[in-house]
Amino acid sequence: MTIPRSSLPRRAPRRTAAAAVVAVAVAGLLAASPASSAEDAGDRAGAGAQAAPDIPLAGVKAHLTQFQSIANANGGNRAHGRTGYKASIDYVRGKLDAAGFVTTLQQFTYSGTTGYNLIADWPGGDANQVVMAGAHLDSVSSGAGINDNGSGSAAVLETALAVSRAQLQPAKHLRFAWWGAEELGLVGSKHYVNTLPTTERAKIAGYINLDMVGSPNPGYFVYDDDPAIEKAFKDWYAGIGVPTEIETEGDGRSDHASFKNAGIPVGGLFTGASRVKTAAQATKWGGTAGQAFDRCYHSSCDTTSNINDTALDRNSDALAHAIWTLGTGATPEPGDVYENTADVAIPDNGAAVTSTVAVSGRTGNAPAALRVGVDVKHTWRGDLVVDLLAPDGTAYRLKNSSSSDSADNVVATYTVDASSETANGSWRLRVQDVAAQDTGYIDSWKLTF
Ligand code: TRP
Ligand code: ZN
Ligand code: CA
Numbered sequence: 001m002t003i004p005r006s007s008l009p010r011r012a013p014r015r016t017a018a019a020a021v022v023a024v025a026v027a028g029l030l031a032a033s034p035a036s037s038a039e040d041a042g043d044r045a046g047a048g049a050q051a052a053p054d055i056p057l058a059g060v061k062a063h064l065t066q067f068q069s070i071a072n073a074n075g076g077n078r079a080h081g082r083t084g085y086k087a088s089i090d091y092v093r094g095k096l097d098a099a100g101f102v103t104t105l106q107q108f109t110y111s112g113t114t115g116y117n118l119i120a121d122w123p124g125g126d127a128n129q130v131v132m133a134g135a136h137l138d139s140v141s142s143g144a145g146i147n148d149n150g151s152g153s154a155a156v157l158e159t160a161l162a163v164s165r166a167q168l169q170p171a172k173h174l175r176f177a178w179w180g181a182e183e184l185g186l187v188g189s190k191h192y193v194n195t196l197p198t199t200e201r202a203k204i205a206g207y208i209n210l211d212m213v214g215s216p217n218p219g220y221f222v223y224d225d226d227p228a229i230e231k232a233f234k235d236w237y238a239g240i241g242v243p244t245e246i247e248t249e250g251d252g253r254s255d256h257a258s259f260k261n262a263g264i265p266v267g268g269l270f271t272g273a274s275r276v277k278t279a280a281q282a283t284k285w286g287g288t289a290g291q292a293f294d295r296c297y298h299s300s301c302d303t304t305s306n307i308n309d310t311a312l313d314r315n316s317d318a319l320a321h322a323i324w325t326l327g328t329g330a331t332p333e334p335g336d337v338y339e340n341t342a343d344v345a346i347p348d349n350g351a352a353v354t355s356t357v358a359v360s361g362r363t364g365n366a367p368a369a370l371r372v373g374v375d376v377k378h379t380w381r382g383d384l385v386v387d388l389l390a391p392d393g394t395a396y397r398l399k400n401s402s403s404s405d406s407a408d409n410v411v412a413t414y415t416v417d418a419s420s421e422t423a424n425g426s427w428r429l430r431v432q433d434v435a436a437q438d439t440g441y442i443d444s445w446k447l448t449f
Pocket of ligand 2: 136149182211212254
């Protein structure tokens with residue numbers, strides 16, 4: 001039986017509007033970040049991620065010195081099929097073996113000569129979630145290839161050695177790689193991906209590529225691919241106040257393309273090749289406008305003199321940040337809870353109020369069965385209209401008003417088909433009190449992905 005509201009005696013509100021306002025202020029102070037309070041809740045860039053160490057520039061540069069010596073002793077280059085390439089592999093492998101990595105040399109044949117990929121696995125972590133970083137180790141035959149790509153090779157190597165020094169125990173499995181014959185058409189990385197069993201491919205959560213990260217007239221370019229990898233790099237650069245741009249000098253021109261073509265999420269860093277730095281870029285990054293980022297690209301002058309130390313240092317540290325963030329942070333998964341426990345007063349018969357839950361680090365859309373847990377305290381819940389607002393503003397009605405529903409509080413879990421909505425962004429609970437007298441407040445609400 002429905003009892004019309006007008007015939008019921010009004011009860012004294014349990015909580016006054018003033019008390020609710022006080023509660024807002026207190027919760028606001030305690031909940032400095034309105035994000036998540038649940039244990040496994042994520043702000044994924046990753047929840048619980050450990051801070052990366054500083055990668056010593058001197059360590060990175062010491063590897064470049066070795067690559068230069070190797071080239072000098074082997075006809076001036078470290079190209080596929082030449083002795084300087086295998087010597088480079090042996091140098092990198094020796095460092096990794098001594099640091100406790102499990103290294104694998106993968107051979108392939110290209111244009112009649114043997115090529116090598118070096119794979120280094122850091123023992124431990126979830127084998128079903130592999131975070132990978134790599135760089136091509138071969139040079140062109142015209143020079144030592146110190147920026148292209150001793151720089152990326154050395155940054156990845158020194159980051160791997162930092163993992164060992166930290167004796168890191170990441171949540172995910174870490175794998176580092178040095179590719180052969182990139183300069184001949186991404187040959188080594190294609191071979192790796194194409195010979196990897198489908199089940200192993202599916203375990204690679206992301207591949208990070210470093211190719212040319214110490215250009216002498218550097219730009220700071222971040223690949224615009226996997227959002228989580230991109231975010232890790234952009235966050236690091238934002239932290240030092242250096243602007244970045246999206247990499248556009250040839251998407252698909254390095255080893256990440258081999259992974260991307262197999263459907264594996266990719267990201268990476270780049271400081272520019274033969275493209276010319278604009279005046280606007282020189283204004284924000286310094287260096288010389290009207291000159292190539294790397295005037296020695298694919299030339300004999302790509303030596304240890306062809307390196308900008310600041311760029312090399314920054315990109316090495318940025319890589320470490322990404323590896324630590326993605327490797328040690330929680331993985332977003334079904335069941336993650338995002339919650340806001342700060343109270344929000346709902347004005348009596350007044351304007352709608354909202355409470356925000358920030359979701360980040362996820363990929364793709366929200367689930368078809370997104371659960372919305374609502375805890376609104378109110379002395380006459382029939383007054384309330386409740387909506388979930390997706391990040392783009394789309395409203396999902398959770399509850400209509402009903403003059404006959406005299407019960408207290410809205411404590412309920414609603415299921416919303418949010419599969420057309422991007423998961424990441426600011427989700428809001430919108431509550432409006434549409435009838436006079438009884439009042440209340442949003443106590444907390446949460447999204448379960
Ligand atoms: N090794 C690459 C090449 O020789 C260098 C390069 C050019 C690059 N454009 C790029 C690397 C864009 C990464 C992203 O083609
Ligand atoms: Zn290269
Ligand atoms: Ca009311």
